[in-house]
Amino acid sequence: MRRPAQVPSPSPRYAQIYALVCQIPPGQVATYGQIAQLLGLPSQARQVGYALFRVAPDSEIPWHRVVNAQGEISYAPQRQGNDELQRWRLESEGIIFDGADRINLKKYRWPGPLAPEKSPRAQSKA
DNA sequence: ACGATGACGTTAT
DNA sequence: TATAACGCCATCG
16 A cells, blocks of 8 residues: 555655755645745655655654645545544644635745745845 | 656646 | 646655
8 A cells, every 4th residue: 555664764855855844834834846846846746745645644744734736635545534634733723724625825825944924034044 | 677656736628 | 617638756566
């Protein structure tokens, strides 16, 4: 069932994905394509999602803050309800789903690592 | 090494 | 707006 088998040392590419996802602040969400683009991977949105698939639900990574470009959770039978968990967690952070099970990306979309929601101070890193 | 798959995205109908 | 098909690239058998 395509289980992760063993992931002792993921590729550096995945490490970047995980690191970026960890930077998503609570109450906000990012899309797979956005993550990919921020990493310099314009068309590899799939790999971003695939990387998150390898992450355990109890991982330190806020994987639940990543949704697709349509602003909705990607429901898949392979996740066996982890998708529900994702929605539940997002709602816990104050994110509201509309009648179409989608969220307002215009309102919750993560601006990026260079634009924290508090201080729009670009490139103020180190 | 090869073929098939997939937590996606974009464009066309 | 919803549905369908194609493209992209890493991972799996």
